[in-house]
Amino acid sequence: MRTAAFVWMLAFLLWLPFEDTQIWVTAVLAVAGVGWLVFRRHPWDVTSGWGSALEGGLLGAAAPLFTIFLMAFKSGVHGHGFSDFSARQVWGLWSALPISLSLGLILGLGIKISANAKTPTTLNNLVNPSQSTGDKGSARPG
Numbered sequence: 001m002r003t004a005a006f007v008w009m010l011a012f013l014l015w016l017p018f019e020d021t022q023i024w025v026t027a028v029l030a031v032a033g034v035g036w037l038v039f040r041r042h043p044w045d046v047t048s049g050w051g052s053a054l055e056g057g058l059l060g061a062a063a064p065l066f067t068i069f070l071m072a073f074k075s076g077v078h079g080h081g082f083s084d085f086s087a088r089q090v091w092g093l094w095s096a097l098p099i100s101l102s103l104g105l106i107l108g109l110g111i112k113i114s115a116n117a118k119t120p121t122t123l124n125n126l127v128n129p130s131q132s133t134g135d136k137g138s139a140r141p142g
Helices: 002-015 024-041 049-078 087-095 097-116
Strands: none
Touching: 002 024, 024 049, 049 087, 049 097, 087 097
C-alpha cells in the first residue's frame, strides 16, 4: 500500500504544474486515490450488507468530490486570475455525484454478497433450509 501511495503522490506532483484544462487526468487521480482508500479500508469487512453498501456509497460519492477538490486545489496553487477548469466542468462533475453514489452503493453491496457467497447463508439455503448448502437436493422420487 505504501508503494501505491508513493506512485499516486508522484503522479500528483507531476500533474500539478501543468497548465491543462482536460478533466480526465484529474478524474483518474481522484479515482485512484479513492481506490487506494477502498483497498486500505476493506468495505467488505463490515458485518452487515447495508453497512457495506453505505460505505461503498460514501466511497462512490467521494470520487467526484475529490476530483472537484483536486481541480480547486490546482487552480488555487497556480494563482492566476482565472481557473484552469471551467464552471461547466465543475457542474458536470457535481451532476455525476448521484450516479457515482448509486454505483458505489451497488458495488459495495455486491462485494459484500460475493464475499459471503463462500459461507452458507439463508439466501443460499432457499431450496431446503435444513441443508447446509442450497444446491444439494434429496434423491427422493416425486
